Structure formats: structure tokens, C-alpha cells
Amino acid sequence: MTKPILEVNNLKKYFEIKGGVFGKTVAEVKAVDDVSFTVNEGEILGIVGESGCGKSTTGKAILRLLEPTEGEVKFEDQDITKLGPEEMRKLRRHMQIIFQDPYASLNPRHTVEKIVGEPLLVHGMTSAKERKDRVQELLEVVGLRAFHASKYPHQFSGGQRQRIGIARALANNPKLIICDEPVSALDVSVQSQILNLMEDLRQEFNLTYVFIAHDLSVVKHISDRVGVMYLGKMVELADKDEIYENPKHPYTQALLSAVPVADPDAQIDRVILEGDVPSPSNPPSGCPFHTRCPKVMDICKEVKPVFQEDEEQHYVACHLYE
Ligand SMILES: Nc1ncnc2c1ncn2[C@@H]1O[C@H](COP(=O)(O)OP(=O)(O)OP(=O)(O)O)[C@@H](O)[C@H]1O
Numbered sequence: 001m002t003k004p005i006l007e008v009n010n011l012k013k014y015f016e017i018k019g020g021v022f023g024k025t026v027a028e029v030k031a032v033d034d035v036s037f038t039v040n041e042g043e044i045l046g047i048v049g050e051s052g053c054g055k056s057t058t059g060k061a062i063l064r065l066l067e068p069t070e071g072e073v074k075f076e077d078q079d080i081t082k083l084g085p086e087e088m089r090k091l092r093r094h095m096q097i098i099f100q101d102p103y104a105s106l107n108p109r110h111t112v113e114k115i116v117g118e119p120l121l122v123h124g125m126t127s128a129k130e131r132k133d134r135v136q137e138l139l140e141v142v143g144l145r146a147f148h149a150s151k152y153p154h155q156f157s158g159g160q161r162q163r164i165g166i167a168r169a170l171a172n173n174p175k176l177i178i179c180d181e182p183v184s185a186l187d188v189s190v191q192s193q194i195l196n197l198m199e200d201l202r203q204e205f206n207l208t209y210v211f212i213a214h215d216l217s218v219v220k221h222i223s224d225r226v227g228v229m230y231l232g233k234m235v236e237l238a239d240k241d242e243i244y245e246n247p248k249h250p251y252t253q254a255l256l257s258a259v260p261v262a263d264p265d266a267q268i269d270r271v272i273l274e275g276d277v278p279s280p281s282n283p284p285s286g287c288p289f290h291t292r293c294p295k296v297m298d299i300c301k302e303v304k305p306v307f308q309e310d311e312e313q314h315y316v317a318c319h320l321y322e
């Protein structure tokens, strides 16, 4: 029986927008608005949604790189939102993040040895020799070579840089890695190499991933379950196959119909999403998707649908299923 390593309960992250000469709060961006899910040990949970729907904020709030406004984040049964700075610092070694743009997240003035060795030092590996050996070992693990340790980030390709980012994340044998669009900035040919590497590393080191992506086709290969976010909320969550074969939420259906199909003769009903994502500082009443939903009903404009289990392990927030 697999058990959850991560449990996110009613997580909220609101950003206050200050303005005017007195710096008063003039608006509030509900970037993450009451999101709940669990991630089992060894699992890959994909999280998808359009730009601005709160995926990165969710990832950062889980690691407390952004302080949650409300809600619980349980890592191995411990609510980490209650931990003090020192306890949190110790726990960080078990929870890592990989960013979309490896170039921006690697210090250009540091060698790879310093970049990958830094988390080792932070967590108590004070011997330079030990760090050097460990860095070389990590570089080999991610498909680079020991001699790369003395080079600088600009001397690498995009894919290699992401390998450096992965080596750094792996340095202290983490249990959970939040992967925030780790392949979105890479050429398509390189994307699959990095995805394969990540899949192999998961097996080898018994890792758990939360894998954030724009695109349902990226998470299709790698995920065990997939969650779909819209405007700060989780609107659907189910096993991967279930999401792709039996999508329930009209937003998921629209996202899926935008994914190119291999067979050009395949009959699919294209659902074209009209309009832009509304602003999270002024979200629509009722169902946040009602302004764009092809199946909108009267109730949708007034009553927020509850995120609930419709079939076993298949959660959806939509009045069509209530
Ligand atoms: N520091 C901040 N201050 C104010 N608003 C913010 C801040 N960070 C993010 N936001 C807003 O919160 C919302 C969610 O942003 P977030 O970066 O989490 O989205 P995302 O799903 O990761 O998008 P993308 O796919 O573009 O990376 C957006 O409307 C964004 O503008």
C-alpha cells in the first residue's frame, strides 16, 4: 500500500498588490485558492494548466519558498507550514526544486563544482575533497562528465544546463522534487532525453516528483496521475489514463482537444477555448471557468462547484457532476 509523502490541504497563496502614496493594498491576487491534493511516495503527479493559473506558486508554496497564506502542507505527516526557520532549513534537503530556465537559476560566475557543491556545504559536508568527489559522482549520474566540474554555465547547452540543475537538486538525496516546467525551454529533441533521465533517476533513487507543465502532452509520458488547474484552483485530478481517456471537466476536455493527435484521420470534437483567462485579482463568480465554458448553466454563474470525487480516485469541480 503506497502512502502519501506529501499532503496539501486547502492551500492558499494570495498576493497583495500595494499602490498609491500610502502603499495601501489595492488588490489581491488569488494565485492559489484552496487547492488540495496528495502525492504518494514514488509517484509522479503532473500538474497542468494555462499560464498564470498558479502552478509555480503552488510549487513554491509547498516548499515555503513563498509563505502560504493559508492551508496545510504535510510532508511525511508533518505540517511544515508550522516549522521554524532552523527546522525548515534541515528539512529542505529532502524537498528540492528544478526550474524551467536552468540558465537563470545557475549562478553564471560559479563553476559547476561550486554550484552543485553548494547544497552539500549548506547541509554540512565541510570537507572540500568529499564535496569534489560527490560532485563528480553526481555529474556522472546525470549524464555529464567529471571534467565538466571546472566549467561555467555558459559553456553548456540548454539540455546540459538542465542536467546541472538536476545534479544540484539531487545532491543531498532528496525524497521529493518539484519540477517546474523543467523541459519547457528546451528543444523538442532534448526534451525527451531529459524526461528519460528524470524517469530513470526516479527509479534509481526512489524519488517522488510533482511535475509542472503547460502542456498535457509533456506530462502524459511521465505522470502517474494528473491534476488540472484553472485560475488558482484544481479543477480535475485523476489517474493519467483516466484523465486522457475520460476527461470530465470541460476545461480538461478543451486542453486535451488542443493536443495534436498522431493520427490525422482520428475523429475528435475540437473544443476551442475562447477568450483569455480572467484576472486572478478579480475572478468570476461561481465557477471560475463559467466565462469560457461551452457547457455553462445558470447555476455556474452563482454557485462555486465543489472539488469532489465523482468516480473512484477521479476528482472534479463542476456542476455537471453534482
Ligand atoms: N510575486 C507576485 N506578486 C503578485 N502576483 C504574482 C506574484 N507571483 C505570481 N503572481 C500572479 O499569480 C498568478 C499565478 O502565477 P504563477 O506564476 O503561479 O502561474 P503559472 O501557472 O506558474 O504560470 P506560467 O505557466 O506562466 O509559469 C498570476 O496571475 C501571476 O501574475
Ligand code: SF4
Pocket (backbone or CB within 6 Å): 249, 250, 251, 287, 288, 289, 290, 291, 293, 294, 295, 296, 297, 300, 305, 317, 318, 319, 320
Ligand atoms: S461548473 Fe458549469 S461553468 Fe464550470 S465547468 Fe462545469 S459546466 Fe462549465
Ligand SMILES: [Mg+2]
Pocket (backbone or CB within 6 Å): 055, 056, 057, 180
Ligand atoms: Mg510557472
